[in-house]
Amino acid sequence: MTSNDTLFSAADSADLVALARALYPHDGLPDAPYLRTVASIESRASVEPALWHTLNDGLVELRGAADAAPASTDAATLQQLLRDREGTPFFRAIRQLTAWYLYDDHEVWAFVGYPGPSFSLGGYLHRGFNDLAWLPEPRIEESGLDLPEIGPLDSANPTVKAAS
Amino acid sequence: MTQYALDDTDVAVIIGSGPGGATLALQLALKGFRIVMLEAGPWVANEDFVNDERAAFDQLSWTDPRLATGSWALARNFPASPAWMGKVVGGTATFWTGLTPRFKNHEFRTRSVYGEIADASLADWPIGIDELASYYDRAEVAMGTSHRQGRPPMPANNNYKVLANGAERAGYRHYATGPYATNVEEYDGRPGTLQDGFCQQGDKSRAKWSPLVSEIPKALATGQLELRTNSQAVQVTLDAGGRADGVVYADEHGALHRQRAALVAVAGNAIETPRLLMLSGTSAHPDGLANSSGQLGRNYMRHTTGVVYAEFDQEVHMYRGEPMAGIINDESRHDPDRGFAGGYYMEMIAQGLPSFTTFMEPGGWGPDFTAKVEAYTRTAGIWICGEDLPRASNRVTLSATLKDHLGLAAPEVHSDDHENDLAMLEHAYAQGERVFRAAGSRRVTRAPAMPSGHNLGTARMSAAASDGVVNSYGQTHDIPNLFVSDGSIFTTGAAANPTLTIMALVLRQAEYITANHGSI
Numbered sequence: 302m303t304s305n306d307t308l309f310s311a312a313d314s315a316d317l318v319a320l321a322r323a324l325y326p327h328d329g330l331p332d333a334p335y336l337r338t339v340a341s342i343e344s345r346a347s348v349e350p351a352l353w354h355t356l357n358d359g360l361v362e363l364r365g366a367a368d369a370a371p372a373s374t375d376a377a378t379l380q381q382l383l384r385d386r387e388g389t390p391f392f393r394a395i396r397q398l399t400a401w402y403l404y405d406d407h408e409v410w411a412f413v414g415y416p417g418p419s420f421s422l423g424g425y426l427h428r429g430f431n432d433l434a435w436l437p438e439p440r441i442e443e444s445g446l447d448l449p450e451i452g453p454l455d456s457a458n459p460t461v462k463a464a465s
Numbered sequence: 466m467t468q469y470a471l472d473d474t475d476v477a478v479i480i481g482s483g484p485g486g487a488t489l490a491l492q493l494a495l496k497g498f499r500i501v502m503l504e505a506g507p508w509v510a511n512e513d514f515v516n517d518e519r520a521a522f523d524q525l526s527w528t529d530p531r532l533a534t535g536s537w538a539l540a541r542n543f544p545a546s547p548a549w550m551g552k553v554v555g556g557t558a559t560f561w562t563g564l565t566p567r568f569k570n571h572e573f574r575t576r577s578v579y580g581e582i583a584d585a586s587l588a589d590w591p592i593g594i595d596e597l598a599s600y601y602d603r604a605e606v607a608m609g610t611s612h613r614q615g616r617p618p619m620p621a622n623n624n625y626k627v628l629a630n631g632a633e634r635a636g637y638r639h640y641a642t643g644p645y646a647t648n649v650e651e652y653d654g655r656p657g658t659l660q661d662g663f664c665q666q667g668d669k670s671r672a673k674w675s676p677l678v679s680e681i682p683k684a685l686a687t688g689q690l691e692l693r694t695n696s697q698a699v700q701v702t703l704d705a706g707g708r709a710d711g712v713v714y715a716d717e718h719g720a721l722h723r724q725r726a727a728l729v730a731v732a733g734n735a736i737e738t739p740r741l742l743m744l745s746g747t748s749a750h751p752d753g754l755a756n757s758s759g760q761l762g763r764n765y766m767r768h769t770t771g772v773v774y775a776e777f778d779q780e781v782h783m784y785r786g787e788p789m790a791g792i793i794n795d796e797s798r799h800d801p802d803r804g805f806a807g808g809y810y811m812e813m814i815a816q817g818l819p820s821f822t823t824f825m826e827p828g829g830w831g832p833d834f835t836a837k838v839e840a841y842t843r844t845a846g847i848w849i850c851g852e853d854l855p856r857a858s859n860r861v862t863l864s865a866t867l868k869d870h871l872g873l874a875a876p877e878v879h880s881d882d883h884e885n886d887l888a889m890l891e892h893a894y895a896q897g898e899r900v901f902r903a904a905g906s907r908r909v910t911r912a913p914a915m916p917s918g919h920n921l922g923t924a925r926m927s928a929a930a931s932d933g934v935v936n937s938y939g940q941t942h943d944i945p946n947l948f949v950s951d952g953s954i955f956t957t958g959a960a961a962n963p964t965l966t967i968m969a970l971v972l973r974q975a976e977y978i979t980a981n982h983g984s985i
């Protein structure tokens with residue numbers, strides 16, 4: 302956070318990281334993606350005055366309301382503090398930006414199991430696009446039966462009623 | 466590339482290079498018309514597409530200011546971005562999904578078949594399935610859509626196996642992997658699919674049909690078309706006699722130019738098309754061009770939609786393979802016993818992790834949310850696509866406060882859900898859940914509408930000039946040499962994904978222009 306350290310102190314960053322993890326907790330996910338997420342948020346706030354103001358204002362208010370700094374507070378307590386602030390501009394900003402950057406982080410992709418682009422690898426044509434084996438192979442052609450355009454499905458093709 | 470002069474008065478100017486504009490350009494070019502096409506966005510070659518959802522969104526999407534109002538979920542969840550459209554050569558079809566069902570016969574006659582429905586502006590189209598059948602055939606050939614015109618079916622990917630097995634067990638019979646406008650095998654000079662799973666970020670392989678890989682290069686090859694990119698139309702001008710005589714557009718630096726024209730066709734999608742005609746209003750046409758009916762911008766439709774996601778115990782990997790090559794048709798019929806008019810399709814959907822986390826539960830957070838995220842590889846999805854009812858009060862207007870980068874009034878898109886739409890959506894959510902539970906899902910999630918890719922109805926087609934903006938050929942009732950060539954002209958929305966029908970209507974329009982241009 303080199304260029305932003307006049308805007309966000311180390312304590313600010315640590316609190317934002319704790320809030321990011323409280324918002325989107327993933328057991329086993331290292332700190333690195335959360336640190337990168339907060340760095341991206343701070344970078345954006347460093348050129349968007351309104352965002353900086355919102356984050357700074359929200360952090361000050363949250364610290365005043367909490368017994369300890371967010372970085373020293375357990376996740377469940379932080380989540381309650383966040384829930385109490387769901388309608389605030391601070392909450393909306395930090396939630397939206399944390400989700401935006403965290404789930405665009407490739408370490409998070411790998412953690413969840415999303416491999417990202419496949420074109421350079423030849424797609425999945427020969428890499429398992431159809432490797433699901435826990436269900437029978439379904440028909441891919443159209444049924445050949447007539448589908449009524451108006452009215453119920455016919456008796457050989459029972460009407461499907463709304464789930465009860 | 467062929468170039469025309471700004472003062473060439475004999476050119477046809479086509480605004481927009483999506484499926485409507487590009488189809489018209491190719492057909493007229495083949496008949497020897499001289500054509501200038503204005504595209505607000507850049508040319509992005511297939512190899513330059515970025516298979517990353519966030520980067521691709523920035524690269525391809527129309528991100529100019531917009532404002533959504535009304536009771537629809539999009540006004541709450543994505544108020545500045547209620548629609549997802551392309552600003553790129555090929556238009557929204559550069560990242561479309563590709564299902565191409567035809568309309569049903571009665572979907573052209575909804576006022577007659579559904580009857581009077583309060584708070585809806587249902588109307589019959591001035592054209593029917595019989596007049597469109599041959600154009601549907603040609604559109605399917607042009608797109609090379611699977612399951613049609615001798616093209617083979619798309620093979621089943623993992624996500625489809627879940628959808629189809631669930632459908633079968635739920636008692637549905639009318640499911641398949643298409644019709645789907647992507648090559649299964651080589652066709653029309655383009656390769657078969659790699660099943661790379663990223664066509665919603667632009668298809669690098671060219672297997673998926675879009676104007677960028679078909680109509681645009683074919684039209685350019687005739688030598689009759691000049692394509693001007695980064696050229697955003699800001700006004701259609703009229704001569705003293707009230708005929709369209711040119712288009713003013715802004716180049717990438719914001720400098721204005723005026724291209725003279727013998728004919729103008731607007732194909733900017735159902736938000737930008739009425740906006741442009743409104744922005745073109747004059748002292749003689751204060752409510753916008755071609756708006757003597759007062760219908761311009763009204764009857765905005767975007768389909769009744771939502772998503773059902775379902776978690777399974779075992780792996781699905783929905784991101785592998787064609788993202789929407791699967792459809793269940795059984796509920797697409799009109800069956801008022803279900804408690805609503807019209808029908809809906811259940812369509813397979815797959816998303817990458819960034820989109821999944823954005824749309825699965827907008828605004829969601831906390832441990833319950835992240836548990837769903839961690840089930841991503843075991844998740845399958847159904848996208849609901851149903852007929853929404855037109856309402857005169859659902860409309861695109863010019864904002865009194867919001868401006869775009871040129872200082873022009875941004876569009877406001879107002880939409881209130883009709884109770885019929887809500888009843889259909891509830892039924893569709895329940896049936897989607899039923900399909901997935903039948904396939905073995907233990908947890909299902911109902912997600913609200915994503916920003917609309919289907920935007921329809923704001924320059925409604927009508928037989929009488931008092932009832933709509935254009936006739937059955939997309940020719941405006943008020944200005945004979947001004948045409949609309951996109952989904953704006955739909956009288957009602959039907960349940961089907963609209964692109965095939967847009968192309969069919971424009972193929973018919975092109976024949977009409979060719980046959981009548983001496984007298985238009």
